[in-house]
Amino acid sequence: MPFLKLMRKMSLTGRIGVGIICLNLGVCLLAPIIAPYNESAVVGDVWQSWSKRFPLGTDHLGRDMLTRLFYGARNTISIAFLITSLAFTLGILFGFLAAIIGGWVDQLLSRVVDILMAFPTLIFALIVLSILGTSIPVLIMVIALLSSTRVYRLSRAIAMDIGVMDFVEAARLRGEGLFWIMSQEILPNTVAPLLAEFGLRFCFVFLFISSLSFLGLGIQPPSADWGGMVRENAGAITFGIMAPLLPAAAIAFLTVGVNLVVDWLLHRSAGKVHEGL
Amino acid sequence: MNRLIRLVAKRFALGLLTLFIVSILIFLGVQTLPGDLAEAILGKQATPEAVAAFRKELKLDLPPHIRYVNWLRDFSQGNMGVSLSNGLPIAEQINWRLKNSLFLAATAASIAVPVALILGLLAALYRNSWFDRFTSISTLTAISFPEFFIAYILVTFLSVKFQFFPSMCNLIAEMSFFRKTYEIILPCLTLTLVTVAHMMRMTRASIINLLSSPYIEMALLKGLRHMRIIVHHALPNALSPVINVVALNLAYLVVGVVVVEVVFVYPGLGQLMVDSVSKRDLPVVQACGLIFASTYVLLNLVADILAIISNPRLRHPKS
Numbered sequence: 287m288p289f290l291k292l293m294r295k296m297s298l299t300g301r302i303g304v305g306i307i308c309l310n311l312g313v314c315l316l317a318p319i320i321a322p323y324n325e326s327a328v329v330g331d332v333w334q335s336w337s338k339r340f341p342l343g344t345d346h347l348g349r350d351m352l353t354r355l356f357y358g359a360r361n362t363i364s365i366a367f368l369i370t371s372l373a374f375t376l377g378i379l380f381g382f383l384a385a386i387i388g389g390w391v392d393q394l395l396s397r398v399v400d401i402l403m404a405f406p407t408l409i410f411a412l413i414v415l416s417i418l419g420t421s422i423p424v425l426i427m428v429i430a431l432l433s434s435t436r437v438y439r440l441s442r443a444i445a446m447d448i449g450v451m452d453f454v455e456a457a458r459l460r461g462e463g464l465f466w467i468m469s470q471e472i473l474p475n476t477v478a479p480l481l482a483e484f485g486l487r488f489c490f491v492f493l494f495i496s497s498l499s500f501l502g503l504g505i506q507p508p509s510a511d512w513g514g515m516v517r518e519n520a521g522a523i524t525f526g527i528m529a530p531l532l533p534a535a536a537i538a539f540l541t542v543g544v545n546l547v548v549d550w551l552l553h554r555s556a557g558k559v560h561e562g563l
Numbered sequence: 564m565n566r567l568i569r570l571v572a573k574r575f576a577l578g579l580l581t582l583f584i585v586s587i588l589i590f591l592g593v594q595t596l597p598g599d600l601a602e603a604i605l606g607k608q609a610t611p612e613a614v615a616a617f618r619k620e621l622k623l624d625l626p627p628h629i630r631y632v633n634w635l636r637d638f639s640q641g642n643m644g645v646s647l648s649n650g651l652p653i654a655e656q657i658n659w660r661l662k663n664s665l666f667l668a669a670t671a672a673s674i675a676v677p678v679a680l681i682l683g684l685l686a687a688l689y690r691n692s693w694f695d696r697f698t699s700i701s702t703l704t705a706i707s708f709p710e711f712f713i714a715y716i717l718v719t720f721l722s723v724k725f726q727f728f729p730s731m732c733n734l735i736a737e738m739s740f741f742r743k744t745y746e747i748i749l750p751c752l753t754l755t756l757v758t759v760a761h762m763m764r765m766t767r768a769s770i771i772n773l774l775s776s777p778y779i780e781m782a783l784l785k786g787l788r789h790m791r792i793i794v795h796h797a798l799p800n801a802l803s804p805v806i807n808v809v810a811l812n813l814a815y816l817v818v819g820v821v822v823v824e825v826v827f828v829y830p831g832l833g834q835l836m837v838d839s840v841s842k843r844d845l846p847v848v849q850a851c852g853l854i855f856a857s858t859y860v861l862l863n864l865v866a867d868i869l870a871i872i873s874n875p876r877l878r879h880p881k882s
Contacts (some may be wrong), residue, residue: 412840488705523715537709538704
């Protein structure tokens with residue numbers, strides 16, 4: 287199997303990363319089956335300690351923490367993944383267009399991206415959310431737009447390099463259309479750097495949406511979501527109860543996993559670089 | 564020299580243009596709202612005549628470009644209008660909170676910058692040693708953690724388990740400097756940890772990049788001692804990337820305070836902005852947003868200008 291072959295080539299930290307990602311994906315997919323209770327069912331007292339009945343205790347309303355964590359994985363990861371994919375579609379499409387067409391299209395798109403990047407992302411998101419109100423579609427659009435700027439820069443730069451190569455020239459002379467050149471000639475040659483960028487962007491989006499939820503402006507209750515769970519249970523910290531640390535640790539766990547894989551990807555491509563001192 | 568001044572002036576003008584566009588966008592964003600400030604303040608029961616009169620009083624009947632100029636002029640004179648939620652002048656609320664936020668960011672930066680630079684330099688010089696591996700793994704972990712996770716871990720250990728520091732910041736204007744510093748230790752430590760991780764990784768990467776350049780290899784092949792290569796060949800050229808790294812991270816720090824302030828209920832600008840967003844108190848959001856965004860733009864501008872000054876190669880761009 288190609289997957290196992292790849293795993294054997296990976297460094298130890300890379301393998302740990304893949305393991306963490308697989309574990310999270312498993313929880314995402316199987317949440318309703320493996321969760322002991324219903325997503326928002328109140329099943330016990332407030333902030334009960336760990337027991338056989340509640341493996342990780344209960345939250346601020348007496349809901350099972352483990353169940354909330356499982357469902358939270360589902361909501362948070364799927365939204366973050368959706369946003370990252372959207373950001374990549376936008377970024378790659380416009381990045382390639384700018385690189386291939388050039389001229390005023392490139393100028394226009396690049397200046398718009400410059401302006402978007404001049405804003406600190408969190409502040410931009412806060413302003414937009416206060417104008418349009420907090421809802422999932424607004425959230426998805428805003429974060430996707432903000433993170434597509436970096437994808438745009440990267441894919442434009444790569445497409446610029448590839449666009450001047452002979453095989454692209456040949457395709458142009460054959461009379462292939464713009465879409466063909468983008469999808470058949472350039473895209474297949476940009477997979478490696480874009481994959482690493484996808485990991486990095488996913489981490490960024492994931493942390494960003496968790497931070498917004500933590501600020502009370504992201505995914506709204508009663509849906510379980512890790513950032514929001516930290517916020518809801520924050521009061522427990524002064525009693526020495528671990529409840530807010532669990533979802534926060536879950537966020538950190540997945541981000542570390544993705545970062546480990548990205549680190550390995552980047553190291554592999556940078557392996558050729560000459561060692562100086 | 565003339566060329567240098569021209570380049571710096573050009574970058575400066577570009578920065579001002581960015582600032583101008585940012586302010587227009589913030590202004591327009593609030594303008595495109597369904598309904599306007601007058602309706603928002605008076606509520607739904609107000610008669611059309613009352614709304615029209617109030618609109619005149621707020622000068623909302625003027626065309627947008629005049630209102631924009633007025634808004635900017637008032638803003639620069641410290642007159643930011645009144646808050647929708649409590650009717651108090653915004654400038655009064657912001658003044659004290661801005662000072663607090665700057666105090667927090669400055670304290671964190673004064674610890675984070677030297678620590679990160681020294682660690683980054685050491686990690687680059689002793690690359691692939693156990694020290695490098697250890698710092699690389701721990702900084703990777705630190706940048707993967709959300710800020711609030713680091714904050715709550717610190718609170719759990721340093722405030723709840725061993726009661727060294729307060730978990731909430733009760734900042735009062737009359738407090739002495741040392742008392743204030745004691746109150747902000749935990750938020751400051753959180754910010755420091757996050758920025759040190761980012762800054763150290765960037766410093767390490769740029770120094771390693773530098774050490775792999777041909778003239779270092781040349782010096783190495785000439786048989787110069789390592790110390791001499793580092794002090795005479797590497798460090799002068801490291802100045803430009805390092806300045807850039809520091810300025811970028813300071814820009815990050817100014818915005819990064821938002822989440823940390825909320826965790827520690829710190830009376831800063833970030834907390835005010837988040838509260839106002841959930842109350843949809845637009846004039847306050849507008850004012851805070853403009854302050855945050857312009858600080859960010861200005862720090863990036865400073866980073867670029869310092870990079871131009873410290874790196875001769877940027878002065879002669881290949882056309």
